[in-house]
Amino acid sequence: MKYHKTDICIIGAGSGGLSVAAGAAQMGATVTLIEKGKMGGDCLNSGCVPSKALLAAGKRAQAFRTSNKFGIKSQDPLIDFKAVHDHVHGVMATIEPNDSQERFEKLGVNVIRKEASFIDPQTVRAGDTLIKAKKFVIATGSSPFVPPIPGLDKTPHFTNETIFDQTTCPEHLIVIGGGPIGIEMAQAHKRLGTKVSLIDLAILPNDDPELVDIVRQNLLKEGIEIIEGELVQKVSKTSSGVKVESKNHILEGSHLLIATGRKANLNGLDREVANIEYTPQGITVNVRLQTSNKNIYALGDCIGGLQFTHVAGYHAGIVIRNILFKLPSNASTAAAPWVTYCDPELAHVGLTNTQALEKFPNAVTLRFPFTENDRAIAEHATEGFIKVTTKKNGIVLGASIVGKNAGDLLMPWILAVKEHKKIADIATLIAPYPTLSEVSKRVAGSFFTPKLFSKSTKRLVRFLMRWS
Numbered sequence: 346m347k348y349h350k351t352d353i354c355i356i357g358a359g360s361g362g363l364s365v366a367a368g369a370a371q372m373g374a375t376v377t378l379i380e381k382g383k384m385g386g387d388c389l390n391s392g393c394v395p396s397k398a399l400l401a402a403g404k405r406a407q408a409f410r411t412s413n414k415f416g417i418k419s420q421d422p423l424i425d426f427k428a429v430h431d432h433v434h435g436v437m438a439t440i441e442p443n444d445s446q447e448r449f450e451k452l453g454v455n456v457i458r459k460e461a462s463f464i465d466p467q468t469v470r471a472g473d474t475l476i477k478a479k480k481f482v483i484a485t486g487s488s489p490f491v492p493p494i495p496g497l498d499k500t501p502h503f504t505n506e507t508i509f510d511q512t513t514c515p516e517h518l519i520v521i522g523g524g525p526i527g528i529e530m531a532q533a534h535k536r537l538g539t540k541v542s543l544i545d546l547a548i549l550p551n552d553d554p555e556l557v558d559i560v561r562q563n564l565l566k567e568g569i570e571i572i573e574g575e576l577v578q579k580v581s582k583t584s585s586g587v588k589v590e591s592k593n594h595i596l597e598g599s600h601l602l603i604a605t606g607r608k609a610n611l612n613g614l615d616r617e618v619a620n621i622e623y624t625p626q627g628i629t630v631n632v633r634l635q636t637s638n639k640n641i642y643a644l645g646d647c648i649g650g651l652q653f654t655h656v657a658g659y660h661a662g663i664v665i666r667n668i669l670f671k672l673p674s675n676a677s678t679a680a681a682p683w684v685t686y687c688d689p690e691l692a693h694v695g696l697t698n699t700q701a702l703e704k705f706p707n708a709v710t711l712r713f714p715f716t717e718n719d720r721a722i723a724e725h726a727t728e729g730f731i732k733v734t735t736k737k738n739g740i741v742l743g744a745s746i747v748g749k750n751a752g753d754l755l756m757p758w759i760l761a762v763k764e765h766k767k768i769a770d771i772a773t774l775i776a777p778y779p780t781l782s783e784v785s786k787r788v789a790g791s792f793f794t795p796k797l798f799s800k801s802t803k804r805l806v807r808f809l810m811r812w813s
């Protein structure tokens with residue numbers, strides 16, 4: 346057995362773990378990074394990167410079908426699904442060196458590619474090595490949650506961890522799950538030539554229903570079958586593929602995708618030995634991301650909550666400040682955004698409109714449609730609108746956007762929510778013309794419209810004009 350001492354030992358080489366490792370090593374700490382699977386974690390290998398690459402291919406295919414409105418003859422695209430697969434994996438291969446073992450070893454990180462488990466509160470075993478560290482960081486991420494649907498254990502099915510290995514186009518993909526993963530994969534595969542059916546109790550239940558309906562109607566228009574309000578009761582393998590049964594529907598297709606959410610990766614660490622408290626939702630941490638063992642931190646998906654790559658990256662910064670600089674730094678996801686990268690995109694930050702009105706009954710709701718944005722009109726991208734909620738005094742509480750590039754348009758609203766900015770701070774910005782970003786300025790300006798064009802304002806202006 347080999348023995349190794351280090352300042353920081355990180356378990357998990359996904360987004361959060363890699364960020365801590367890179368930052369700590371470059372700032373002078375000795376770092377050991379343990380990973381039993383692929384470097385880069387879910388985001389690189391089966392999440393954000395491949396899904397966005399597949400969505401990009403689907404968007405290009407859809408452009409062929411919808412080009413008539415630009416004066417270019419529409420036609421059905423010729424899709425080589427194997428080439429699409431190669432494109433997706435080529436994108437992954439391009440990004441992979443940033444997360445590779447070689448890069449981190451060049452940064453001075455000791456990388457061990459083994460499974461980790463605690464043997465006492467200060468020591469981890471990884472293969473034939475015992476690592477004793479001053480501080481530990483658990484960043485083990487999450488995995489697809491596969492529900493206990495009768496028959497599923499005997500029925501072939503994809504999760505996000507396997508669907509990107511498909512080199513032939515599914516004839517009919519049935520998607521169980523109406524969250525972001527299910528919605529994105531349903532639309533991408535439909536646009537790439539697959540018949541798609543989606544079933545769940547609801548689609549995108551964490552987002553504003555008014556904006557979700559824009560997404561729903563667009564998916565239906567593209568030919569995706571959506572069954573809402575029903576739970577899957579049974580699945581089975583058939584001679585030609587799979588069968589999915591709910592109370593009122595029987596779906597038969599060639600392939601099945603399970604996209605029913607995520608679960609924290611908690612197995613195999615021997616947490617009890619290290620005095621680490623946890624629940625089925627994830628490892629329990631305080632606001633500084635410390636576990637019940639104050640020398641052990643946990644971050645990202647494995648602590649539950651908002652399970653996004655960008656949140657794990659944010660957590661990494663909190664952990665670095667607390668461990669390296671001894672500066673009390675608290676994590677808050679009150680201004681953490683999320684985006685569903687369907688077309689049109691759906692993005693959100695802060696309180697939803699419903700949450701805001703429940704907490705502040707006098708809250709103000711503002712809307713501005715893409716149909717009144719000149720750039721959106723020029724690009725025939727007028728589906729969608731922006732919806733912002735403020736306190737009565739104009740402090741921004743939350744913002745939701747559905748439309749082209751909604752995720753990119755969200756940044757000023759993230760800052761506004763984080764810094765408790767007033768709507769005037771957005772309204773007085775100079776937005777370049779013509780850009781989609783003008784929707785933010787216009788919706789902010791609408792906060793002042795009732796007062797600016799009121800009878801009292803008109804009386805005041807007429808009075809002042811008499812003396813000019």
